Amino acid sequence: MTHNRRMTLAARPEGEPGPEHFAMVEAPFAPLPPGKARMQTIYTSVDPAMRIRMRAGKSYIPPFAIGETVGTYSVGQIIESDCDTLPVGSFAWSFSGWETHPVVGRRSAFPIVPVGVPLSAYLGVLGFTGFTAWLGLEDIGRPKPGETLLVTAASGAVGSIAGQIGKLRGLRVVGVTSGAARCAMLKERLGFDAAIDRSAGDFSAQMDRACPDGVDIFFENVGGPMQAAILPRMRMGGRVIMCGMIAQYNDAAPEPGPNLMAVVTNRLRLEGFIASDSVDRLPGYQREAGAWVQSGQLLSDETIVAGLHNGPTAFRRLLGGDKLGKTVLQLAPDPFAPARALSSATP
Amino acid sequence: MTHNRRMTLAARPEGEPGPEHFAMVEAPFAPLPPGKARMQTIYTSVDPAMRIRMRAGKSYIPPFAIGETVGTYSVGQIIESDCDTLPVGSFAWSFSGWETHPVVGRRSAFPIVPVGVPLSAYLGVLGFTGFTAWLGLEDIGRPKPGETLLVTAASGAVGSIAGQIGKLRGLRVVGVTSGAARCAMLKERLGFDAAIDRSAGDFSAQMDRACPDGVDIFFENVGGPMQAAILPRMRMGGRVIMCGMIAQYNDAAPEPGPNLMAVVTNRLRLEGFIASDSVDRLPGYQREAGAWVQSGQLLSDETIVAGLHNGPTAFRRLLGGDKLGKTVLQLAPDPFAPARALSSATP
Structure with missing residues (x-):
């Protein structure tokens, strides 16, 4: 070598x-x-x-x-x-x-x-991926038990951890993924309360069923048309964790985004963050999440x-x-x- | 009677x-x-x-x-x-x-x-209009001296107060309004550092000249295409005070908004607020702003x-x-x- x-x-x-x-x-x-x-x-x-x-x-x-x-x-x-x-x-x-x-x-x-x-x-789960989920949820989401968390790309690396940490924090958790098998996995294996199949074509109707009272915390990994459908469904005082927009990473030019009037009328907060800004808090995360991983409460x-x-x-x-x-x-x-x-x- | x-x-x-x-x-x-x-x-x-x-x-x-x-x-x-x-x-x-x-x-x-x-x-200036400008700037803008504040509808009721309070807080203040006369008024009467004439047709070029290093705080009163032009010019860690979107209030259906990728990459924070939530802080504002009005530092x-x-x-x-x-x-x-x-x- x-x-x-x-x-x-x-x-x-x-x-x-x-x-x-x-x-x-x-x-x-x-x-x-x-x-x-x-x-x-x-x-x-x-x-x-x-x-x-x-x-x-x-x-x-x-x-x-x-x-x-x-x-x-x-x-x-x-x-x-x-x-x-x-x-x-x-x-x-x-x-x-x-x-x-x-x-x-x-x-x-x-x-x-x-x-x-x-x-x-x-x-x-114990690295920057899990740390990103935890940091976004803690610092931007500031979850209160009983609130509704919606996670996009919920079967992905960050989303699956964000949803599970949301459950550990006492939230009602709804995940968006594609396909019935992944929806079942979110609910049965990871303990999500509901799952939305974005490949099924009736996204708005599924949103209304899964989040009848709207969304308090939106953990945004995807961007695109889903973002525009979700933003007007945010509840008063809602928080949007702007973690990534994977749907757009291959786009040569930026697409339009959602109308932001809901941010004004519903007093929303949208916030982007980069986990590497907070690398000093990684050991604290690893201590908390390490215990969850070892006890089987946090699967990846x-x-x-x-x-x-x-x-x-x-x-x-x-x-x-x-x-x-x-x-x-x-x-x-x-x-x-x-x-x-x-x-x-x-x- | x-x-x-x-x-x-x-x-x-x-x-x-x-x-x-x-x-x-x-x-x-x-x-x-x-x-x-x-x-x-x-x-x-x-x-x-x-x-x-x-x-x-x-x-x-x-x-x-x-x-x-x-x-x-x-x-x-x-x-x-x-x-x-x-x-x-x-x-x-x-x-x-x-x-x-x-x-x-x-x-x-x-x-x-x-x-x-x-x-x-x-x-x-001493009522909810001025209070809205002050509250948005203090709570969401969190200004630091030397930062650049961009205000849209800057000759309007809220915008003209927001810009002047920005100057009193040590910011570089740029206002967007329409027409040369209003631009001159912002600079000569209200003390703005620069003004952009949105009716002149070269908005992006004017933005680049007036804000060559980007925008730290965006006091947003207007919405529409200007919003999409300004968001990608926000500096790292920038704040967007979502106060209103007057350009859209007559629209029957919401228009698309700006692409939000800049929120992720530049760790921006966009936040809506309603002054009536904080009515208990109005007397504090009236004390601070009353002194500015009486000394001629805050014109309306x-x-x-x-x-x-x-x-x-x-x-x-x-x-x-x-x-x-x-x-x-x-x-x-x-x-x-x-x-x-x-x-x-x-x-």
Whole structure:
């Protein structure tokens, strides 16, 4: 093991990204700079927000440069180190990306003390995905028991956690997903009070049935026409957690949004947030959610795809619809997961 | 003086309201109920928000019934009383409406201690209009000195106060209005740093010149295409004070709004509010703003229209474009204003 492989952005996609927008680059390990560590990536994230960084325009983080590694969150083991917070053999999560052996440091990688769950949890339910759900609900949603929470992309990585935390906070929780099977999963497995099938074509009528008294908290992951249908159904004093708008990430130009008159008349608050602004609160989340995960009160699904070369395909599938839970690429064996043949996990 | 006259809603307007949607009703005074008082209205408000209540649909306050008095804020003198907070001869502002002699009580009318300015100020700069500007800026805008505030309908009743309070709070203030004369008035008379002429046709280019670094606080009174042009120009962490959307009050169906992706990427907060929720803070505002008015730091313009019969015309003109300051109907002489022939004030 003396070579690093990384998946780079080869061209900016217009519309749907495909394998032609990526290029694999392999190079021998460079000497480790002072104060740094080399990590072997075990899992790396496949995350809708990466689509935003494939555009040239300004956003909350700089766009990827052409030729740059596709960046996201990863988890791995330190194999070489000149950094005292990241000793050889320890586990860490990092801001690195689709790369087998990133060089990380004390400001880009953070120790993990494994608690007996597969390390992929630190990219999902115990990582930024779950943290995003928790932070949005706590800071923007400010839930009061008995209120109604509506979650879009509710079977997705963030949405499925947001809905479950909503139940733990005493809310009535309604999820929007596609297909009868996923609706059943939300209700039967994750404990949602109701589910709306956005592929069934009568969205407004389903909304009226599932939320007859309107919506107090709207956890918005999708955007598009659903947003316009939901906003006028917000109750007085409602809060909209603007977490993402996956329906629009492939759009070349922004679509119109909902009329905002409801914001005036119903005293609504719509608020965007970025979990990385609040990274200092991640350990607090991990303590609270770690107990829920271990007691079985907080379930999460993962789609595990083997190999860096399958990243572009996994990413395209992720943007195409609500996936079941968090999607990750596995690049090396996980000592905390049951043994599995990686090739069988190919999508 | 033994008769009450009131202007009622005769029909719900579709689109622009006109005299045909109103009817004057005159009746002898009814006996005063216990605990109530009879007020002679001196001024009554002409207020864009009244348009919302002419619709049948749900809003933040119930719609007017057909045949009901057109309700708004008024100021007047008590002429008959069985209410100890409202003695005969005292002055009060009230939730009453386009009516010469409303019956009011301790929960619908509040004493005014005149400070030597015309009583019309209590419907404008020292009343709910100014209070709305102050409350939105303080609670939602949370201004920090040096930030850029953009105000739409900036020569209007709320906008002109919001911009001036913005300057008093140390902000850079940019106003949007129509016509070169109003732009000059904003800069030369009210001290705005820049003005944008929305009738000039190059709104985006003017925005780029007037707000080269974007907008931190957007005081939104207008809606429509301007809203869609401004939202993507909000800076990271920006706040949108959703006060009103006068451009849309005559629309039968809601238009699409701006794409909300900027809310996610730039961590924006959009918030609607209703000043009457915070009526307990009105005296605090009146103390702070009363000092500014008396020292000449806070200027306000008024359009005074004589007579209840001119209400529908004044209301239509108000919705047609930015008026200069607050529009009120004068129904009786104001002992604190210079004598004026009321007929000369007819629009």
